[in-house]
Amino acid sequence: MHPIITAKPRDKLLLLGNEAIVRGALEGGLRVAAAYPGTPSSEIGNLLFQLQRHLPGLYFEFSTNEKVAMEVAAAAAASGLRSLTCMKHVGLNVAADALMTLAYIGVKGGMVIVTADDPFCHSSQNEQDNRYYARLSGLPMLEPSSPQEACEMTKYAFELSEKLELPVLLRTTTRVSHARAVVEVGEMAHYEGSVKGKFEKDPRRWVPVPAVARVRHQILLEKMREAMILADGSHWNRLYGKGPRGILVSGVAVNYVLDAVEELNLSEQLEVLALGFTHPHPAGLLTDFLKDKEIVLVVEELEPYLEEALRVVAQERNLQVSILGKSTGHLPRLFEFTPGQVKEAVARAFGLDYSRPDPPDLSWVPELPPRPPTLCPGCPHRETYRVIKEVLEELGELPRSIFPTDIGCYTLGLLPPIQMADYLICMGSSVGSAAGFSVATDQRIVSFIGDSTFFHAGLSSLANAVYNRHRFTLVIMDNETTAMTGHQPVPSQELRPPELEDRPRIDLEEVVKALGVSQVVSINPYKKEEAKAVIRPLLEGEKLAVIVSKAPCILYRARVKR
Amino acid sequence: MERKRILAVGVGGQGILLFSRVLGETALASGTAVAMSEVHGMAQRGGVVETNIVLGGIRSPLISEGEVDILVGLEPVETLRALPRARQDTIIISSTDPVIPQIVKDGLAPYPDLEEPLQRLKETFPRVYLFAGEQMAREAGTGKALNMVVLGALAGLGILPFSRDSFLEAIRKLVKPKFLEANLKAFEAGFAVTASS
Numbered sequence: 001m002h003p004i005i006t007a008k009p010r011d012k013l014l015l016l017g018n019e020a021i022v023r024g025a026l027e028g029g030l031r032v033a034a035a036y037p038g039t040p041s042s043e044i045g046n047l048l049f050q051l052q053r054h055l056p057g058l059y060f061e062f063s064t065n066e067k068v069a070m071e072v073a074a075a076a077a078a079s080g081l082r083s084l085t086c087m088k089h090v091g092l093n094v095a096a097d098a099l100m101t102l103a104y105i106g107v108k109g110g111m112v113i114v115t116a117d118d119p120f121c122h123s124s125q126n127e128q129d130n131r132y133y134a135r136l137s138g139l140p141m142l143e144p145s146s147p148q149e150a151c152e153m154t155k156y157a158f159e160l161s162e163k164l165e166l167p168v169l170l171r172t173t174t175r176v177s178h179a180r181a182v183v184e185v186g187e188m189a190h191y192e193g194s195v196k197g198k199f200e201k202d203p204r205r206w207v208p209v210p211a212v213a214r215v216r217h218q219i220l221l222e223k224m225r226e227a228m229i230l231a232d233g234s235h236w237n238r239l240y241g242k243g244p245r246g247i248l249v250s251g252v253a254v255n256y257v258l259d260a261v262e263e264l265n266l267s268e269q270l271e272v273l274a275l276g277f278t279h280p281h282p283a284g285l286l287t288d289f290l291k292d293k294e295i296v297l298v299v300e301e302l303e304p305y306l307e308e309a310l311r312v313v314a315q316e317r318n319l320q321v322s323i324l325g326k327s328t329g330h331l332p333r334l335f336e337f338t339p340g341q342v343k344e345a346v347a348r349a350f351g352l353d354y355s356r357p358d359p360p361d362l363s364w365v366p367e368l369p370p371r372p373p374t375l376c377p378g379c380p381h382r383e384t385y386r387v388i389k390e391v392l393e394e395l396g397e398l399p400r401s402i403f404p405t406d407i408g409c410y411t412l413g414l415l416p417p418i419q420m421a422d423y424l425i426c427m428g429s430s431v432g433s434a435a436g437f438s439v440a441t442d443q444r445i446v447s448f449i450g451d452s453t454f455f456h457a458g459l460s461s462l463a464n465a466v467y468n469r470h471r472f473t474l475v476i477m478d479n480e481t482t483a484m485t486g487h488q489p490v491p492s493q494e495l496r497p498p499e500l501e502d503r504p505r506i507d508l509e510e511v512v513k514a515l516g517v518s519q520v521v522s523i524n525p526y527k528k529e530e531a532k533a534v535i536r537p538l539l540e541g542e543k544l545a546v547i548v549s550k551a552p553c554i555l556y557r558a559r560v561k562r
Numbered sequence: 563m564e565r566k567r568i569l570a571v572g573v574g575g576q577g578i579l580l581f582s583r584v585l586g587e588t589a590l591a592s593g594t595a596v597a598m599s600e601v602h603g604m605a606q607r608g609g610v611v612e613t614n615i616v617l618g619g620i621r622s623p624l625i626s627e628g629e630v631d632i633l634v635g636l637e638p639v640e641t642l643r644a645l646p647r648a649r650q651d652t653i654i655i656s657s658t659d660p661v662i663p664q665i666v667k668d669g670l671a672p673y674p675d676l677e678e679p680l681q682r683l684k685e686t687f688p689r690v691y692l693f694a695g696e697q698m699a700r701e702a703g704t705g706k707a708l709n710m711v712v713l714g715a716l717a718g719l720g721i722l723p724f725s726r727d728s729f730l731e732a733i734r735k736l737v738k739p740k741f742l743e744a745n746l747k748a749f750e751a752g753f754a755v756t757a758s759s
Binding site: 005012039040042122175178179182254259338341343360365366367371372375417 | 566574582583586587590595597599600602608609610620621622623624625626627628629639640642643644646649650652663664665666668669671672673674675676678682685687715725733739
C-alpha cells in the first residue's frame with residue numbers, strides 16, 4: 001500500500017505539496033472528491049484515484065470538467081459529507097459559475113476547493129491570480145507556503161468550512177504544489193466502509209431564486225465578518241522578529257523572505273508577518289502590525305492583493321506608514337519570484353548594501369540550441385498533422401487555411417516543422433472560435449481538439465456550430481487519454497486502467513453524429529494514404545465536418561500494456 | 563549540517579525526478595532538513611528540466627543566480643545552459659553524452675561542438691568532473707541508469723554528510739527490483755569517478 005496512507009502520526013515523509021494536500025484531506029476525513037486534471041494540481045487527483053481502492057468510504061472521480069467536479073463536491077458537502085475538488089487556476093474560471101452561487105448557498109459538510117496557480121505560466125496559458133476569486137466570491141482562503149503547511153491547512157480547512165458553512169479555497173502555486181519536502185504527518189481518519197450523507201430539503205437555503213439569493217447574500221456578508229475575526233486570531237498568520245520595519249508576505253515567498261532576513265542579519269531589526277489565512281484579510285492583525293511601523297515591504301507573487309488590503313487598513317485606521325511593494329516598483333507583478341530577487345528587494349527597501357556574488361566569466365559559452373517541449377517521437381498527433389497538411393497542400397488550400405487549436409499536447413503543433421496551431425484562448429476554444437472565424441472570414445478553417453478537451457468544453461460548442469450552420473472542419477485527436485497531465489481517463493477510451501473496466505464507453509463518432517453533424521469520418525493517422533482518401537472530400541467542402549483521428553498516445557499505451 | 567544548494571539539470575525523460583527523490587530520501591533518512599522544487603507537466607515533453615535541492619535548513623526550495631554550490635548536469639548542453647546560476651567556486655559534475663534536441667534533428671539549429679567549451683569549463687571552475695554518464699550506465703546494464711551514475715558522482719565528492727550506504731539504501735527503496743542491480747552498479751561507477759580524484 002502507498003506510504004501516504006500507511007504512515008503513522010509523527011512519521012516523516014518526503015512529500016510533494018500536492019501529496020501533502022491528499023494526506024491532509026485523508027486526515028480530515030475526506031469522503032467525496034472530484035477533479036479535472038490540470039498542472040500544477042494534477043497529482044492530487046491522480047493520487048486520490050490511485051488510493052480510493054484501498055480506502056473504503058472514499059469516493060473519487062475524474063469529472064469531465066472543473067464545473068462538474070465542483071458541483072459533485074458541492075452536493076456531497078450539502079449532504080453533510082466532507083468533500084474536495086482541485087483544479088489549476090484557469091480551471092476555476094470554468095467552475096466560477098458554480099463557485100459564485102455556491103458561496104451563497106454554502107455547505108454542511110466541510111468542502112475544500114484547491115486552486116493551484118501557475119506564476120510564470122510554466123504549464124499554462126496565463127498567470128492569473130486566483131486570490132481575487134476569494135474576494136469576488138466572498139469565500140475564506142488559506143495559502144500554504146510549504147508541503148507541511150499544505151498538509152495541516154487542508155485538514156484545518158474542513159473544520160473552518162464546517163464552522164462557517166462555506167467552502168474554503170486552498171490556494172497554492174506551482175512552487176508549493178511541486179515543492180517536495182519533509183512532512184510530519186498527523187493521524188489518518190478511519191476508512192472502514194461506505195458512509196452516506198443525507199440531503200435535508202430546505203428550498204429557502206438551497207434554491208437561490210431571487211428572494212432566497214438576496215437573503216443568502218446578506219448571510220454571506222455576515223459570515224465574512226465572522227471569518228475576518230477567525231483570520232485575526234488564526235495561528236496560520238505568524239509573526240517573526242521585532243522592529244520598526246516590517247515585511248508582509250504570503251505563499252512560497254514566505255520562505256524567500258525568512259531566508260533573506262536570516263542571511264542579511266535582519267532578525268533583530270525587522271518584523272515579518274507571514275499570512276496563511278489571506279481572505280478575508282485579518283484587518284485587526286494588520287492594524288496591530290502597522291501601528292508601530294515606519295515602513296513595510298509587501299512580498300507576494302503576481303497581483304498586489306495583500307498590498308492593496310494593507311493600504312485599505314492603513315487608510316481606514318489613519319496610520320502613517322510607508323508601504324512598499326509592487327506600486328513602488330520594489331517587486332514586479334509579473335512571473336514567479338526567485339529567492340535572490342526577494343533578497344535584493346528586501347535589501348533595497350531597507351537601505352542595505354547587498355549585491356549578488358560576482359558571476360564567473362561565461363563569455364566562452366557557445367550559442368546553445370533551445371529545447372522547447374515537443375511532441376514525442378512517434379506521437380500520433382504528428383501523423384494526424386501530417387495527413388491533414390498533405391491533403392490541404394494537394395488541394396492547394398494550405399495557404400488560405402487557418403488552424404484554431406486547443407489545450408493539450410497537440411498545442412505543440414505550433415512549432416516548426418508542423419506549424420498548425422494559429423489561435424488559442426482556453427479549453428474548448430478551438431470549436432467556438434472556429435464558428436467565429438467561419439462568420440468573419442472566407443478562410444478555410446481546420447480546428448484541432450483532443451478527446452478529453454472535447455468532453456470538457458467542446459460538446460456545447462459543437463451543438464452551436466450545427467445549429468448556427470457554421471462551416472469548418474473539426475479534427476478530434478483521440479489518443480485515448482488525457483495525455484499532457486499524466487494519462488487520466490476519458491469517457492471515450494477503449495484502452496482502460498483495470499479500475500475502470502466496467503464503465504460504459506461513450507463513442508466519439510456517435511456523440512458527434514447525435515449532435516447533428518452529418519459529415520463524420522474516423523481515420524487511423526498511421527495509415528496515411530487510406531486516411532487521406534477519406535478526409536479529402538471533407539477538406540474540400542464547405543460544410544461542417546468532423547474527423548476523429550484515432551490512435552492511442554504511445555506513452556499511455558506502453559503504460560497500460562505493462 | 564552546512565547548508566548546500568544543489569541544482570540538477572537535464573532533459574525530460576532522463577530520470578531527474580528519480581535522481582532527486584533518491585537524494586531527498588537519503589537526506590530524510592540521515593535526519594538532514596531537505597526541500598526541493600521539481601518540474602512537472604508540459605516541460606517534461608523533451609524540454610529542459612531541473613530540480614532544485616536545498617539541504618541543511620534552507621527554506622526556499624528554489625536556487626537563484628550565484629547561489630549554486632553544486633551543479634549536477636545529466637546532459638552537457640544543459641550544464642552549460644545552467645552556468646549563469648553558478649558562482650565562481652561552484653563544483654560541477656556533468657555527463658558529457660549529448661541528447662540531441664528535436665529542433666536539431668529537424669535541422670533548425672546546430673548542436674555545438676563541445677570539445678572547446680568543456681575545456682573552458684574546466685579552466686573556469688575549480689572542481690569540474692566530466693564523464694560519459696550514459697555510456698557508463700549502459701555498461702552497468704541500462705543507459706536509463708544515467709541518473710544513478712550522476713548521483714554516484716555526487717556522493718563520491720564526499721561533500722554531503724551522507725554515507726555511501728545511505729544512498730544505496732534509498733536506491734533500494736525507490737528503484738523497481740527489475741532495474742535495481744543495474745542502478746546500484748551505475749551508482750558505484752559514478753561514485754568511483756569523483757571518489758578517486
